[in-house]
Amino acid sequence: MAKRNNEHISISDALKEFVETNRLEKGLDKINVEDAWGKLMGNGVNNYTTAVKLEGETLYIQLSSSVLREELTYGKQKIIDMLNEELGKQIIKKLVLR
Template identity: 35%
Template sequence: MSELSMGDALKLFLQKSRLKGSMQAMQITDIWAELMGKTIARYTDKIQILNRTLFIATSVAPLKNELLFQKEKIIQRVNEALGENLITEIVIR
């Protein structure tokens, strides 16, 4: 049996468990302001990841429109921050 570091063992565990999505959802809410800036973070209410889709909620119409135009860039930034190609679609509510 090969030896794994604690970090590698945790990554392996998360990949095989249902906790992975929840952990990544918590991670994205923690870094959302860093990724998108404080102003956007202030006006987005709820950030969720479900089945490779990032859900963003906002009540500000101009911001919603701007986020729609920036979908590809947001996907790229989030995937880079998470270290894997997890997000394939964005839904803005």
């Protein structure tokens, strides 16, 4: 553990430093992507979403409706752009709907 110094830092800076030091950013990104999907897609799509999984720069979405999957396929790039904007950084490069 690092030595304690007498400087005052904000809690957000301390948390960012903790996340970077312990390399927790990828795990937090996975959780944030799931939350962003739920928030942006709404209840209609969430009812048919069975799994959201981020592996590297690819987001895998498992859907229980083939009709919905086909509809979402037409707007993949828009969905990627919306999710990255919500997350505040370019995490997702590819979207796979299953």
